[in-house]
Amino acid sequence: MASLELRDLSKRYGDTVALDRLGFTVDAGQVFGFVGPNGAGKTTTMRIVMGVLHPDSGEVLWSGKRVDAELRRRFGYMPEERGLYPKMAVGEQLTFFAELHGLSAADARSSSDEWTERLGISDRRDDKVEELSLGNQQRVQLAAALVHEPELLVLDEPFSGLDPVGVDVLSEVLLGVARERRVPVIFSSHQLELVERLCDAVAIIRDGRLVATGLVDELRRRRAGRRWTVELENGDGSWSPGIAGIERVGDCLYELSGETDPQALLDAARGAGAVRRFGPAVPTLADLFRDVVGRDAGDGATRG
Amino acid sequence: MDSRRAVYLTGRREVLERLRSRAFVISTLIQLAIVIAIVVISAITGADETSKYKVAYSGAEAKAVVESAQRQAEAFDAEVTPSEVAGETGARTAVDDEDVDAAVVDRTLIVRTDPSETLTSLLQAAQRQVATTARLRSEGLSDPQISTAINPPPLTVDEVGEAAGGGIAFIGSLLLYIAILTFGVVVATAVVTEKSTRVVEVILSAIRPVQLLAGKILGIGLLGIGQVTLIAGVGVGVALAIGEIDLPASTAEAVVLVIVYFLLGYLMYAAAFAVSGAIVSRQEDVQSSSAPLSILLVAGYLVSISTIDKPDSALAVFSTFFPPLAPMVVPGRAAQDALPLWELLLSIALMVAATLLLLWMAARIYDRVVLRMGAPLKLRQAFRYVRRAPEG
Numbered sequence: 001m002a003s004l005e006l007r008d009l010s011k012r013y014g015d016t017v018a019l020d021r022l023g024f025t026v027d028a029g030q031v032f033g034f035v036g037p038n039g040a041g042k043t044t045t046m047r048i049v050m051g052v053l054h055p056d057s058g059e060v061l062w063s064g065k066r067v068d069a070e071l072r073r074r075f076g077y078m079p080e081e082r083g084l085y086p087k088m089a090v091g092e093q094l095t096f097f098a099e100l101h102g103l104s105a106a107d108a109r110s111s112s113d114e115w116t117e118r119l120g121i122s123d124r125r126d127d128k129v130e131e132l133s134l135g136n137q138q139r140v141q142l143a144a145a146l147v148h149e150p151e152l153l154v155l156d157e158p159f160s161g162l163d164p165v166g167v168d169v170l171s172e173v174l175l176g177v178a179r180e181r182r183v184p185v186i187f188s189s190h191q192l193e194l195v196e197r198l199c200d201a202v203a204i205i206r207d208g209r210l211v212a213t214g215l216v217d218e219l220r221r222r223r224a225g226r227r228w229t230v231e232l233e234n235g236d237g238s239w240s241p242g243i244a245g246i247e248r249v250g251d252c253l254y255e256l257s258g259e260t261d262p263q264a265l266l267d268a269a270r271g272a273g274a275v276r277r278f279g280p281a282v283p284t285l286a287d288l289f290r291d292v293v294g295r296d297a298g299d300g301a302t303r304g
Numbered sequence: 305m306d307s308r309r310a311v312y313l314t315g316r317r318e319v320l321e322r323l324r325s326r327a328f329v330i331s332t333l334i335q336l337a338i339v340i341a342i343v344v345i346s347a348i349t350g351a352d353e354t355s356k357y358k359v360a361y362s363g364a365e366a367k368a369v370v371e372s373a374q375r376q377a378e379a380f381d382a383e384v385t386p387s388e389v390a391g392e393t394g395a396r397t398a399v400d401d402e403d404v405d406a407a408v409v410d411r412t413l414i415v416r417t418d419p420s421e422t423l424t425s426l427l428q429a430a431q432r433q434v435a436t437t438a439r440l441r442s443e444g445l446s447d448p449q450i451s452t453a454i455n456p457p458p459l460t461v462d463e464v465g466e467a468a469g470g471g472i473a474f475i476g477s478l479l480l481y482i483a484i485l486t487f488g489v490v491v492a493t494a495v496v497t498e499k500s501t502r503v504v505e506v507i508l509s510a511i512r513p514v515q516l517l518a519g520k521i522l523g524i525g526l527l528g529i530g531q532v533t534l535i536a537g538v539g540v541g542v543a544l545a546i547g548e549i550d551l552p553a554s555t556a557e558a559v560v561l562v563i564v565y566f567l568l569g570y571l572m573y574a575a576a577f578a579v580s581g582a583i584v585s586r587q588e589d590v591q592s593s594s595a596p597l598s599i600l601l602v603a604g605y606l607v608s609i610s611t612i613d614k615p616d617s618a619l620a621v622f623s624t625f626f627p628p629l630a631p632m633v634v635p636g637r638a639a640q641d642a643l644p645l646w647e648l649l650l651s652i653a654l655m656v657a658a659t660l661l662l663l664w665m666a667a668r669i670y671d672r673v674v675l676r677m678g679a680p681l682k683l684r685q686a687f688r689y690v691r692r693a694p695e696g
Contacts, residue, residue: 051508051509052505052508075509077506079506081505083503085321086501088317096317100310100313100511
């Protein structure tokens with residue numbers, strides 16, 4: 001089964017530590033989200049996977065085998081800084097990329113045709129890239145990562161700059177590639193709701209270090225239990241029980257310290273009025289993210 | 305996929321992109337026009353050297369003088385066409401009406417004010433010869449004796465100064481200077497365009513930097529060879545078609561040398577220009593980062609011009625063995641037959657060595673700096689990367 005493993009990757013730029021013994025695994029057919037605040041080392045990691053950067057230590061394994069130039073040619077990549085030849089026609093450019101990745105001229109041409117068709121830019125095949133709208137350029141960029149039918153897809157911020165329709169198209173393509181062809185898709189994003197919706201698994205990094213990784217559902221469930229939701233009939237979300245060990249952390253949301261019995265919260269709530277709803281709050285990925293990287297780091301989510 | 309295919313694909317892309325660019329086609333046409341203009345102009349100015357004169361005569365003695373002038377005209381780089389007029393009045397009218405340049409009647413030479421010195425001395429010499437011949441004949445000498453007496457073997461002419469083939473040398477070094485500079489800059493621009501559009505990261509996720517560099521230098525070089533051959537070929541072809549220029553016997557060799565030195569000079573400079581493109585991130589920084597290379601090329605061109613009159617000077621010989629200047633200087637010296645074979649072979653050997661060294665260094669530097677974004681490096685700083693381990 002084709003899987004990608006990053007093992008103990010370290011990289012420093014002068015005195016700055018970009019990656020510090022970072023490691024995680026992406027399994028076949030997984031859509032894998034790679035999240036972390038700005039400057040956490042996501043782009044550095046992806047560049048190392050693609051061989052555009054060399055790590056100071058550590059290694060990247062593909063199905064247990066150390067990745068070399070020959071293996072990498074079968075990976076698809078969309079860098080954070082989009083890059084296409086502005087004066088080259090769309091179809092010709094995609095054919096060129098496909099050939100560079102080892103396809104024969106004929107296969108490259110038919111694959112170029114197929115992907116422009118699938119991404120809805122077939123009528124722009126003969127146009128120069130610079131004549132396209134930014135949204136369509138983004139589609140060409142995605143096609144460039146897919147045109148050689150890669151065995152692994154590495155996308156750095158693929159959703160940034162896309163309109164809602166573009167987001168849907170891209171989501172569909174990524175899920176399709178992962179589900180139908182069992183291709184692991186790893187992508188970075190600051191749009192955590194999107195990551196939660198699309199991804200089977202995630203890795204959260206901060207300051208070049210892994211802080212959490214695993215299946216999204218598992219991570220969320222593991223964090224559940226400390227937070228509880230209490231909804232009163234009177235709809236008062238700002239009610240506070242005033243008991244040691246229970247802290248109100250949001251609208252109708254209460255966090256219990258380690259020893260506190262959830263029943264104490266329920267009793268206090270009953271005292272305040274009729275209870276409409278009481279139960280464990282499963283955190284969203286965004287909650288998780290803020291928990292593990294710190295609330296201050298969540299601001300990075302607004303950056304494109 | 306093997307390296308050759310990666311180099312072929314990236315090289316082909318460069319060739320196609322330039323061939324389709326209007327700028328490239330137009331600049332090729334302009335250069336063709338310039339070369340044709342140079343050839344035609346030098347043909348016209350060259351033709352001026354043979355002056356054509358029409359000279360009228362009246363009377364048997366005058367006829368003998370003019371016909372003698374006609375025979376001697378070639379030595380004066382002139383051509384004399386005789387015509388007969390009726391008497392002195394007819395001669396004066398013909399001169400005055402500018403039907404002829406001069407007229408000889410009896411012992412008088414009729415010309416307009418401020419006559420051509422060549423023509424007057426030619427006619428005076430002819431008159432002297434006719435008179436001397438007549439006098440010697442009356443003394444009883446035979447015609448062969450007279451001929452020996454008045455036509456002594458001429459002095460051998462040894463031209464000092466501009467040697468034969470100077471024109472070809474001039475065009476050759478101009479062409480090389482323009483071609484190496486043009487295609488060197490094209491390489492630098494192509495490298496930085498891939499950086500500034502960030503497409504280089506996409507490419508380098510598929511192939512190795514050295515393959516991309518090789519494809520670029522070879523592809524653009526192929527275009528360069530094509531353009532130089534086209535321009536040199538058309539230039540020589542036009543010269544032959546006009547037929548006014550005496551091409552030196554060494555023209556064919558000169559054209560071959562121009563192509564050989566373009567190849568070597570281009571490869572060497574292209575390697576350096578590629579580095580000058582790789583050390584900056586923005587298009588507008590290329591000019592300053594490649595300035596030292598342009599200066600070297602200009603220096604080579606200036607040396608070639610200043611040594612056209614003296615292809616054996618110390619400067620010319622030094623430049624022959626100094627690879628950065630040699631491409632502009634050597635074909636010129638060769639066209640003037642001023643280049644011993646051993647000097648040529650040594651020069652080519654040094655060029656090959658320098659070119660290989662620079663290509664090797666450029667590949668190493670390119671590999672280490674091509675993905676580096678931000679403030680430009682100095683060319684000197686860049687060369688320190690030769691010794692560094694890859695960092696990416």
